[in-house]
Amino acid sequence: MQNRFPKTINQLGLFLLIYIGFSVIIALPFIISTYLSDSQQNSWLIAITSLFLNSALIIYYCRSDWKTVFTAPFTDQRKTPVSMILVITITTLFSIITCDPIGAFLHLPDYSGEAIKEMINSPVIGFLTICIMAPLFEEIIFRGIILKGLLQNYSPGKAIFYSAFVFGLIHFNPIQSVGAFLIGLLMGWLYYRSNDLRLTILVHFTNNSLSFFLSKFTLFRESDSFYDILNNNTIYFSALAVSLLGLFICIQYLNKKLPPSLPEKHLLNVDFELTD
Numbered sequence: 001m002q003n004r005f006p007k008t009i010n011q012l013g014l015f016l017l018i019y020i021g022f023s024v025i026i027a028l029p030f031i032i033s034t035y036l037s038d039s040q041q042n043s044w045l046i047a048i049t050s051l052f053l054n055s056a057l058i059i060y061y062c063r064s065d066w067k068t069v070f071t072a073p074f075t076d077q078r079k080t081p082v083s084m085i086l087v088i089t090i091t092t093l094f095s096i097i098t099c100d101p102i103g104a105f106l107h108l109p110d111y112s113g114e115a116i117k118e119m120i121n122s123p124v125i126g127f128l129t130i131c132i133m134a135p136l137f138e139e140i141i142f143r144g145i146i147l148k149g150l151l152q153n154y155s156p157g158k159a160i161f162y163s164a165f166v167f168g169l170i171h172f173n174p175i176q177s178v179g180a181f182l183i184g185l186l187m188g189w190l191y192y193r194s195n196d197l198r199l200t201i202l203v204h205f206t207n208n209s210l211s212f213f214l215s216k217f218t219l220f221r222e223s224d225s226f227y228d229i230l231n232n233n234t235i236y237f238s239a240l241a242v243s244l245l246g247l248f249i250c251i252q253y254l255n256k257k258l259p260p261s262l263p264e265k266h267l268l269n270v271d272f273e274l275t276d
Contacts, residue, residue, distance in 0.1 A: 004060070004061045004062075005061060005145050005146070005148060005149025005152075006145075006146055006149045006150065007149045007150060007152050007153040008153055009162070011149075012146070012150070012162060012166060015146065015166070016166065016169065016170070018057070018060070019053075019057065019170055022053050022056055022057060023053060047125050047128060047129040047133070050129055050133055050134070050137075051133060051137075054133070054137035054138070054140075054141060055137070057141055058137070058140055058141060058145070061141075061145050062145065080196070080198065080199070084254075084257065084258075085202065087250055087253055087254060087257075088190070088199055088202055088203060088254070089202065089206050090246070090250060091186070091203075091247060091250040091251065091254065092183075092186075092202075092203045092206040092207055093206070093210070094243045094244075094246040094247040094250060095182070095183055095186055095207075095247055096183075096207060096210060097226065097239060097240065097243035098240065098243045098244055098247055099178075099179050099182050099183070100225050100226045100227060100240070101225075101227070101240070102175070102178050102179055102182075102225075103175060103179075103224040103225035103227075104224065104225035104226070104227035104228065105227075106175075106178070108174040108175040108178065109173075109174045109175065110173060110174075110175045110176075116130075116215075117215075120212060120215045120216065126212060127212060130208050130209075130211075130212050131205060131208050131209045131212055132205075134204065134208055135201045135204035135205040135208060136201060138167070138204065139187070139197050139200045139201045139204055140197065142163055142166070142167045142184070142187075143163070143187060143188060143191040143197060143200050144191075144197050146163045146166065147159055147160065147163040147188050147191055147192070150162055150163055151192065156192050159188075159192075160185060160188035160189055160192060161185070161188075163184065163188050164180075164181050164182075164184030164185045164187075164188050165181055165184075167180055167181065167184035168180040168181030168184060183203070183204075183207060186203060187200040187203050187204065188200075190203065190254070190258070193254070193255070193258040194258050226239070
């Protein structure tokens, strides 16, 4: 299959350069506008630059091979059972709680906190950008293009790891990058097993929407983690243990129920080993 998808580490590095280049070029109006306009206009510019950036990347990588990205993942006639949707949603919630110690104990820098708060303070623009555009466009790019390309040249474990690592990097914000990498592993595995972008979009949508709506409450907006909110070690670590167990059970269930996207000899079970 001849396409522009990144299939090697070098091509993945080129993708990063292209991504950064597009980001700088498209974001220039937003940077200039910070001195010329109010926050509502800035929120519009964030949404517009995000739309143009992701659209430009998709067009660049897919213009000669649209079917590879869009046909199977979005026109698959197999119906996803409601039980599967429910389990994937619960899995996402467990993964969010499991990742909470990142914000609670690592105390990583948060370079884009104010920009995100500004987006959240513009409800319509914030919802469209964070909950709709980001899950849709980023899943097409990072699972439908990058992971699909890497799977042509690397073992599933390596391909999932590399795609999740780059997914974390492009957030350009340490506290977000670590969490994005971890949930990127989950979304990469789901996509590998099912070849269905709808499932990874569901995970991404659930993750972003929960953060978006919880941030509407002062208690959550002024806290870095559930640990700060609960302020009780017993309750917090009990909830964390339950979430870890629940996440393990859900992944085991999905591992058995998800239809494989590759022949039996290539299947990836619940492990992310980086050996071929």
